Amino acid sequence: MAFWSSTSVFTSKVPRKMLFMFTLSLSVTYLFYSLMSCYNSLQFPLQENYVYQGRLVTEETTFVTLREKLYSTSPQGYLDEELIEVTAAEKTVAISTVKDNVETEQRTLDWVRNQAAPTKTAAVYQSPALEREHQEFSTTDNELRVNCTSDYGVKKLPQAIIIGVKKGGTRALLEALRVHPDIRAVGNEPHFFDRNYEKGLDWYRDLMPSTLEGQITMEKTPSYFVTSHAPKRIHTMARDIKLIIVVRNPVTRAISDYTQTLSKKPEIPTFEVLAFKNRTLGLIDASWSALRIGIYALHLETWMQYFPLAQMHFVSGERLIVDPAGEMGKVQDFLGLKRIVTDKHFYFNKTKGFPCLKKPEDSSTPRCLGKSKGRTHPKIDPDVIRRLHKFFKPFNMMFYQMTGQNFEWELEEGSDSRGSQN
Numbered sequence: 216m217a218f219w220s221s222t223s224v225f226t227s228k229v230p231r232k233m234l235f236m237f238t239l240s241l242s243v244t245y246l247f248y249s250l251m252s253c254y255n256s257l258q259f260p261l262q263e264n265y266v267y268q269g270r271l272v273t274e275e276t277t278f279v280t281l282r283e284k285l286y287s288t289s290p291q292g293y294l295d296e297e298l299i300e301v302t303a304a305e306k307t308v309a310i311s312t313v314k315d316n317v318e319t320e321q322r323t324l325d326w327v328r329n330q331a332a333p334t335k336t337a338a339v340y341q342s343p344a345l346e347r348e349h350q351e352f353s354t355t356d357n358e359l360r361v362n363c364t365s366d367y368g369v370k371k372l373p374q375a376i377i378i379g380v381k382k383g384g385t386r387a388l389l390e391a392l393r394v395h396p397d398i399r400a401v402g403n404e405p406h407f408f409d410r411n412y413e414k415g416l417d418w419y420r421d422l423m424p425s426t427l428e429g430q431i432t433m434e435k436t437p438s439y440f441v442t443s444h445a446p447k448r449i450h451t452m453a454r455d456i457k458l459i460i461v462v463r464n465p466v467t468r469a470i471s472d473y474t475q476t477l478s479k480k481p482e483i484p485t486f487e488v489l490a491f492k493n494r495t496l497g498l499i500d501a502s503w504s505a506l507r508i509g510i511y512a513l514h515l516e517t518w519m520q521y522f523p524l525a526q527m528h529f530v531s532g533e534r535l536i537v538d539p540a541g542e543m544g545k546v547q548d549f550l551g552l553k554r555i556v557t558d559k560h561f562y563f564n565k566t567k568g569f570p571c572l573k574k575p576e577d578s579s580t581p582r583c584l585g586k587s588k589g590r591t592h593p594k595i596d597p598d599v600i601r602r603l604h605k606f607f608k609p610f611n612m613m614f615y616q617m618t619g620q621n622f623e624w625e626l627e628e629g630s631d632s633r634g635s636q637n
């Protein structure tokens with residue numbers, strides 16, 4: 216409660232003058248951005264070699280200066296060959312491991328869905344066909360289609376999407392939401408608006424589970440948040456869609472992201488190496504995807520060109536762990552649903568170190584997310600963590616201002632909030 220009341224105080228205290236300055240700075244930003252695009256063909260999500268000199272950050276930094284620093288190119292001849300190789304290797308992993316990702320998601324589906332809610336729709340939810348649908352996961356189109364065999368109702372395009380962020384806690388949120396009898400969600404990540412758009416809306420709709428009158432169709436694909444063309448595409452499909460974004464301290468998120476890559480490619484360099492273009496000079500490699508994803512303010516700027524804030528709901532990834540029912544309450548309100556998923560549905564599992572869903576009495580299926588969620592993070596040099604906090608701070612401030620919510624990540628400075636301590 217204290218967090219949310221401090222949030223509203225934060226909003227109400229933003230003076231008109233500041234809002235005016237903010238709007239002005241955004242306009243100047245676009246001007247600057249256009250000029251940059253003309254002269255250097257720089258577009259934020261596509262720009263690969265930008266570096267960031269974290270030392271220059273001050274709290275008064277505006278969007279313009281932040282962007283300037285982010286886009287300023289590295290000193291001539293400075294490109295680090297090892298990093299380039301690694302980035303290419305990581306890209307290969309990203310492409311070739313779509314299957315791995317799905318397998319990873321499969322492991323997360325230890326979290327059971329057949330919640331014993333005493334409603335008619337819940338009975339449908341627990342049908343054997345749906346259980347199969349949830350358990351059979353694969354990457355191929357055909358298999359995806361098989362996963363979504365129709366039962367009662369009709370398949371609809373989603374009315375709400377969890378668009379991000381990667382490693383924010385999106386799976387935990389979706390699985391908890393699926394407990395709600397009025398929500399039907401596809402278990403897999405469709406990646407329609409980034410990788411499969413050319414397959415068309417019919418293909419996308421076909422992936423969705425069937426819904427009855429009044430039920431909401433949902434999906435989650437965390438990469439949408441950082442996909443520059445996703446906002447326009449989603450807007451074209453449904454301008455009134457509800458967007459949910461789970462955000463987490465960008466430093467912890469980066470370490471979580473790195474931990475995932477490391478689990479698949481143990482030979483990659485250390486986090487400390489990848490985070491810098493030049494550590495001695497303090498040049499942070501903001502083009503490294505693990506860091507770039509965490510610059511939430513810049514990604515959000517793109518979404519705000521298409522959707523009003525009222526259509527977006529931001530979930531705190533940290534609070535989703537310490538108070539899942541509280542976060543769930545707000546998400547259900549945002550979706551216009553009755554608060555059915557409450558603290559009665561969660562318990563803290565000491566072995567897992569995370570909240571899990573309570574078992575229905577008649578099931579022995581585990582109710583926690585799988586091993587790929589809640590991994591132990593490698594220990595990262597505290598000095599690097601401190602520098603990254605400093606790097607992200609102005610972007611975080613901008614993000615708080617844009618959303619009107621203070622996620623209080625600065626309080627975690629100096630540590631990976633869960634780090635190797637978990």
Ligand SMILES: Nc1ncnc2c1ncn2[C@@H]1O[C@H](COP(=O)(O)OS(=O)(=O)O)[C@@H](OP(=O)(O)O)[C@H]1O
Nearest residue numbers: 381382383384385386387471569570584588589590
């Ligand atoms: N209840 C519960 N159980 C397990 N894990 C939980 C839970 N709630 C949030 N989290 C955090 O979710 C992080 C993974 O985020 P995502 O599901 O968004 O990852 S992914 O992008 O889909 O790969 C995962 O990150 P890591 O801890 O770094 O593995 C968790 O911290």
